[in-house]
Amino acid sequence: MRSLKTLGRFLIAGTCVFSILALTSEEASARPKYAAVMTKTYPDLAKKHGGDNGKLSCTVCHPKDAKEKKKARNNYGVAVGKNLGKKxxxxxxxxxxxxxxxxxxxxxxxxxxxGDLIKAGELPGDDKKAN
Known part of the structure; x- marks a missing residue:
C-alpha cells in the first residue's frame, strides 16, 4: 500500500514538472516554410548545397555555430528578414x-x-552573425 502512495506521488510530481517545463520553455521559432520556398525558388542551389533530403537548411540564413541560433542571422538572413514585412x-x-x-x-x-552568388551556385550568406 505504501509503495502505491509513493508511486502516485512520483507520478503527480513528474506530471507537475513536465507541465511547468512545457509552459515555460521557449517557443521553437523554426520557419520550415522559408526553407521550403527557398528550395523551390532556387532548385539548383538546393541540389548543390541541400542536405541528404535535397532541401536547403537553416544555415542559408543563420550562422552554423551561433550561440543563439534562432535569432542570429547572417548578412543574407538579415536582408531576407527585412523584406519579409512581418515576423x-x-x-x-x-x-x-x-x-x-x-x-x-x-x-x-x-x-x-x-543574386549573383545564387546564380553562381554559391550560398549567398556568409557564416558570420550580422545582427
Missing amino acids: NQTDEDKIKEALEKAEKEKSATEGKTF
Missing part, C-alpha cells in the same frame, strides 16, 4: 518576393549581390 511570414508569395528583393542587395563578396 513568421507564412504567405509563400510574400516569402518569394522577399527572396527576390534580397537578391538585389549587396553581399559581403565585393562587387556581387546575393
Whole structure:
C-alpha cells in the first residue's frame, strides 16, 4: 500500500514538472516554410548545397555555430528578414518576393549581390552573425 502512495506521488510530481517545463520553455521559432520556398525558388542551389533530403537548411540564413541560433542571422538572413514585412511570414508569395528583393542587395563578396552568388551556385550568406 505504501509503495502505491509513493508511486502516485512520483507520478503527480513528474506530471507537475513536465507541465511547468512545457509552459515555460521557449517557443521553437523554426520557419520550415522559408526553407521550403527557398528550395523551390532556387532548385539548383538546393541540389548543390541541400542536405541528404535535397532541401536547403537553416544555415542559408543563420550562422552554423551561433550561440543563439534562432535569432542570429547572417548578412543574407538579415536582408531576407527585412523584406519579409512581418515576423513568421507564412504567405509563400510574400516569402518569394522577399527572396527576390534580397537578391538585389549587396553581399559581403565585393562587387556581387546575393543574386549573383545564387546564380553562381554559391550560398549567398556568409557564416558570420550580422545582427
